[in-house]
Amino acid sequence: MSTTELLKRAAELFPGEVVTTAHVRHLDLPQQAGRLALITLDNGFDHTKPTTFGPGSLAKLSEALDQVEAEAAEGKIAAVAITGKPFIFAVGADLKGVEVLKEHSDALAIGKGGHDVFKRIAALPVPSFAYYNGAAMGGGVEVGLHCTYRTVSSGVPAFSLPEVFLGLVPGWGGCTILPNLIGPAKAVKVIVENSMSQNKQLKGAEVFDLGIADAIFEPADFLEQSLHWTAAVLKGDIAVQREEIDRGKAWDDAVAWGRLVADAKVHGAAPAAYKALDIIAQVKDEDLQAGFDAEDAALADLIMSGELRSGLYAFNLVQRRAKRPFGAPDKSLARPVSKVGVVGAGLMASQLALLFARRLEVPVVLTDIDQERIDKGVGYVHGEIDKLLAKGRINGDKANRLKGLVSGHIDKAIAFGDADFVIEAVFEEMGVKQNVFAELEAVVSPTTILATNTSSLSVTEMASKLEHPERVVGFHFFNPVAILPLLEIVRAEKTDDASLATAFGVARKLKKTAVLTKDAPAFVVNRILLRFMDAIQGAIDEGTPIETIEKAVLPLGLPMSPIVLLELVGPAIALHVSETLAAAFPERYTVSENLGKLVKAGKRGFYVWQDGQQVLDPEVLALLSFGDTVLTEEQVRERALAAVAQEIGLMLDEGVVGEAQDIDLCMITGAGWPFHLGGITPYLDREGVSERVNGKRFLAPGLASVPV
Numbered sequence: 001m002s003t004t005e006l007l008k009r010a011a012e013l014f015p016g017e018v019v020t021t022a023h024v025r026h027l028d029l030p031q032q033a034g035r036l037a038l039i040t041l042d043n044g045f046d047h048t049k050p051t052t053f054g055p056g057s058l059a060k061l062s063e064a065l066d067q068v069e070a071e072a073a074e075g076k077i078a079a080v081a082i083t084g085k086p087f088i089f090a091v092g093a094d095l096k097g098v099e100v101l102k103e104h105s106d107a108l109a110i111g112k113g114g115h116d117v118f119k120r121i122a123a124l125p126v127p128s129f130a131y132y133n134g135a136a137m138g139g140g141v142e143v144g145l146h147c148t149y150r151t152v153s154s155g156v157p158a159f160s161l162p163e164v165f166l167g168l169v170p171g172w173g174g175c176t177i178l179p180n181l182i183g184p185a186k187a188v189k190v191i192v193e194n195s196m197s198q199n200k201q202l203k204g205a206e207v208f209d210l211g212i213a214d215a216i217f218e219p220a221d222f223l224e225q226s227l228h229w230t231a232a233v234l235k236g237d238i239a240v241q242r243e244e245i246d247r248g249k250a251w252d253d254a255v256a257w258g259r260l261v262a263d264a265k266v267h268g269a270a271p272a273a274y275k276a277l278d279i280i281a282q283v284k285d286e287d288l289q290a291g292f293d294a295e296d297a298a299l300a301d302l303i304m305s306g307e308l309r310s311g312l313y314a315f316n317l318v319q320r321r322a323k324r325p326f327g328a329p330d331k332s333l334a335r336p337v338s339k340v341g342v343v344g345a346g347l348m349a350s351q352l353a354l355l356f357a358r359r360l361e362v363p364v365v366l367t368d369i370d371q372e373r374i375d376k377g378v379g380y381v382h383g384e385i386d387k388l389l390a391k392g393r394i395n396g397d398k399a400n401r402l403k404g405l406v407s408g409h410i411d412k413a414i415a416f417g418d419a420d421f422v423i424e425a426v427f428e429e430m431g432v433k434q435n436v437f438a439e440l441e442a443v444v445s446p447t448t449i450l451a452t453n454t455s456s457l458s459v460t461e462m463a464s465k466l467e468h469p470e471r472v473v474g475f476h477f478f479n480p481v482a483i484l485p486l487l488e489i490v491r492a493e494k495t496d497d498a499s500l501a502t503a504f505g506v507a508r509k510l511k512k513t514a515v516l517t518k519d520a521p522a523f524v525v526n527r528i529l530l531r532f533m534d535a536i537q538g539a540i541d542e543g544t545p546i547e548t549i550e551k552a553v554l555p556l557g558l559p560m561s562p563i564v565l566l567e568l569v570g571p572a573i574a575l576h577v578s579e580t581l582a583a584a585f586p587e588r589y590t591v592s593e594n595l596g597k598l599v600k601a602g603k604r605g606f607y608v609w610q611d612g613q614q615v616l617d618p619e620v621l622a623l624l625s626f627g628d629t630v631l632t633e634e635q636v637r638e639r640a641l642a643a644v645a646q647e648i649g650l651m652l653d654e655g656v657v658g659e660a661q662d663i664d665l666c667m668i669t670g671a672g673w674p675f676h677l678g679g680i681t682p683y684l685d686r687e688g689v690s691e692r693v694n695g696k697r698f699l700a701p702g703l704a705s706v707p708v
Contacts, residue, residue: 007059007113009106014097018043020057020090022064026077033231034078037068040085047087053139054094055110058117061143065120072126078234080124082143083131083223089156092138095166098303099312102707107303111296114139114172119292121146127234131226132204132213137162141212142172145181149233149240150212151226155219156204159212164195164272167311167676171299175279176291182211183245184254184280191280192258192273196265198675214240247284255281269557270307270676306686306705310678313704317665317679318513325489325504326658327516329497334505335447340364341415341422343436345377345408348453349425351481354381357405359510365415366408374408381406413443421506423451423475428576433462441466449502451475455573456522456580459492470496473503476523477512478670486670487512492519513669518656521584524663525670526577527656528680529565530589531647533574535640536562537592542629544636546606546616552636556683559672567605571598588647594624638689645684645693652698660698678704 020043027036039061043051053061071077084090093114101107121128121143130144132152136159144150152159161170161178169175170191179187190210194200208216217225232238245251255277262273275298283291302308340356342349345368357364366377382403389399409415416422422444424436433452440450450472452462463472474490487507491500500516507514517523522530536549550561566574575596581589598605601623608617631639648663657663664679677683682704684690685697701708 004059004062007055007062007117009109014054014056014094014100017054017056017094017097018045018049018052019060020051020053022061024064024067027227029078029231029234030228031231031235031237033234035076036227036230037071037077037080039064039068039080039082041082041090042085047085047134050088050091050135051084051140052091052094053114053143054097055113057094058113062117062120065117065124069120069124072124077126079127079129079230080121081129081131081226081230082121082147083133083226084136084140085134087134089130089132089134089136090140090143091135092140092142092162093172095312095315099309100707101303104300104304108296108300110303111171111299114142115292115296118143118146118172122148129226129230131223132156132159132207133219133222135159138170138174139172142170142174142177145173145177145212149214149230151215151217151222151229152204152207152213153219153222154204154216155222156207158201159204159207160194160199160201161191162195162199164192164276165199165311165675166315167270167272167305167308168302169272169276169279169295169298171295173292173295175276175295175298176283176288178212179251179254179280180245180283180286180288181242183243184251184284185257186210187280188254188258188261188277191276193261196261196273211242214242247286251284252281266557266674266676267554269555269674271305272302272307272676275302304706306682307676307678309706310682310686310704311676312678313682314664314668314675314678317661318668318675321661321665322485322513322669325514325516326662328504328514329501331501331505333498333501335420335449335498335502337420337449337502337506337509338362339419339421341419341444342366343412343422343424343440344368344426345373346425347380348477348479348481350377350380351479352423352425352453352477353377353406354384355481355510357381357402360506361401362405364406365419366406367410367412367415368408371408371410374410378406378408412439416440416444416448419444419448421449421451421502423453425453428454428457428573430457430461433457434465437462437466437472441468447471449473449499451503453477455526456577458521459490459519460494463492463494469494471499473499474517474519474523475503475507478525484670484672485511485513486525486666487514488517488523488525488666488670489514490517490519490523513665515657515662515666517662518654520651520654520656522577522581524651524657524666527581527651528644528647528663528667529671530574530577530581531643532640533562533566534578534589534592535643536636537595538590539631539636539639541592541594541624541626542631543627544629544631548631548633549636552633553640555637557674557677559674563606567607571595571603571605575599588643597623641684641687641689642693644680645689648681648684648698649690649694663698 023040029036041051068080128147130147130150161174163170207213215229258277279294342353345366353364368374385399385402388394459474463469473495476488478484478486489503578591582591607614660681667673667680681698690697
């Protein structure tokens with residue numbers, strides 16, 4: 001089947017594509033270097049709707065190449081260049097089109113169609129140039145790799161091959177051309193390591209330093225400078241030098257290192273990184289066509305896999321659902337927030353104060369029980385601002401302005417009398433929090449939102465003694481506050497729509513992923529994590545060795561083991577949430593005596609460091625009591641997953657969140673549940689755990705799996 005036929009068939013499967021056109025215009029190059037055909041990729045929208053490649057877009061590029069190919073053959077042009085619309089070069093394949101594919105042959109056609117079009121650039125009878133003027137990802141990067149030369153703007157904010165992050169491989173030349181251009185070690189870093197490090201992006205300067213681009217220019221006159229550089233190359237005034245590639249042991253070592261990176265990230269639980277590395281290993285001998293064929297096969301296999309569909313599902317949750325929170329009231333009901341109060345000046349409260357000041361840029365005032373604590377909290381915030389200044393993240397004026405916004409006062413009436421939003425971050429005890437809210441209600445205005453950062457306590461009970469409980473809302477952040485995106489917004493029984501809308505408005509300005517939850521014990525993330533941890537801790541208490549526990553969860557590809565997670569969360573907090581949940585659901589949650597002993601002894605966890613190695617703490621092992629029931633790795637894993645599946649089923653029945661998608665969004669953004677697994681419910685569905693435990697799947701077939 002010809003390229004035209006392949007793309008026509010693919011376009012029929014994807015009628016909703018936003019087609020990118022490829023405009024051709026002609027420019028006379030400086031220094032009488034000849035005439036240039038400049039192809040501009042543009043989907044007709046501004047930079048907020050980035051340019052992508054679907055089958056219709058590839059067909060348009062193919063038509064442009066028909067034109068410039070003929071012009072080059074007739075001697076009418078000296079070179080061809082490709083660039084993008086303002087701020088955007090191109091961001092790769094249109095993933096909406098990938099989601100609708102149901103047949104392996106159609107998936108194969110997408111890979112082959114892209115290759116057939118892009119290869120025509122490299123086959124042009126005149127030199128070709130890519131001018132990376134803006135954001136470039138995936139296929140956008142790859143179309144440029146097929147060019148003879150590349151320039152990049154120093155203002156490019158995002159440049160990457162993110163396919164492995166999503167569950168794919170760079171399938172239009174990335175795995176094949178990039179290692180042959182910049183060497184295998186650098187290519188593995190871009191394709192595997194960066195992608196698996198939360199889709200790390202390169203800036204323009206890094207693109208040049210890696211050797212992907214041959215020249216770098218400032219954004220203000222990027223096109224003009226690229227044209228001058230092109231002319232100099234064509235006239236022979238500039239000879240592009242590229243480093244020689246070591247095709248011996250260094251190539252094999254780079255691939256082996258990539259496998260170690262993949263193992264550390266996913267422990268073999270997701271296939272994409274390994275397939276990409278197989279292709280990089282294969283193209284060591286510079287057989288590009290064999291590499292392209294391998295990319296086609298890998299792309300088709302992955303597109304038809306549950307892992308990829310789950311990855312796309314997770315991508316859509318984070319990119320789309322997160323921007324339109326399920327159940328949030330109308331934005332028009334939100335009240336303005338021009339001053340924020342924070343009750344408490346400890347580490348969590350200080351982190352919150354810094355976040356509110358940076359994102360809202362309004363006055364933020366802290367209070368605590370004595371001036372020393374207040375001064376320490378304000379000092380922490382000012383110190384963190386100084387660190388941002390030292391790293392060049394903000395300038396001196398911004399640093400001074402932010403410091404001026406954050407202050408402290410011991411008198412709540414003076415501190416919060418004119419605040420629009422006050423959040424408490426005090427000790428996790430109901431009586432303490434009720435007293436704080438009572439004090440606040442006496443001094444704040446009637447419309448001030450009162451928010452609690454509680455991780456597990458009832459917001460309804462917390463507000464129950466107030467005259468105006470309708471203004472109280474749960475506003476649960478995750479630690480570290482600056483890094484984890486999730487914000488669980490809890491609607492208590494009497495919370496009104498205006499208060500809730502204001503909370504969502506604040507969350508939006510804080511750039512947090514807000515999910516609406518019912519006022520249920522431990523809300524979403526902590527309830528699920530503690531059920532998981534409860535099963536794990538139970539297996540330890542019964543007598544299963546910790547080494548077995550660690551190995552049992554490796555196939556899940558979690559960012560850290562439950563044992564390390566316990567240390568990160570802190571045994572005291574884990575114990576407190578366990579006690580809350582055991583009181584609410586005694587038939588399913590327990591309070592581990594061993595966990596209590598760990599807290600009483602002041603231990604941070606099961607491990608200590610000795611000679612640079614993490615080893616089990618002999619003092620901890622001596623403290624604890626164990627049974628004589630030893631489970632296998634499979635039994636531990638099955639028990640933990642079954643417990644989680646049961647709990648999620650019950651949470652959905654109770655209406656803790658609107659849909660299973662909200663559970664997944666919470667676990668991805670608040671607990672670091674692996675993106676490549678698609679969230680927790682697709683994984684439980686894919687492994688058959690949902691049906692074994694609950695008798696049904698969480699998600700409809702095709703939502704995070706290959707459509708039937």
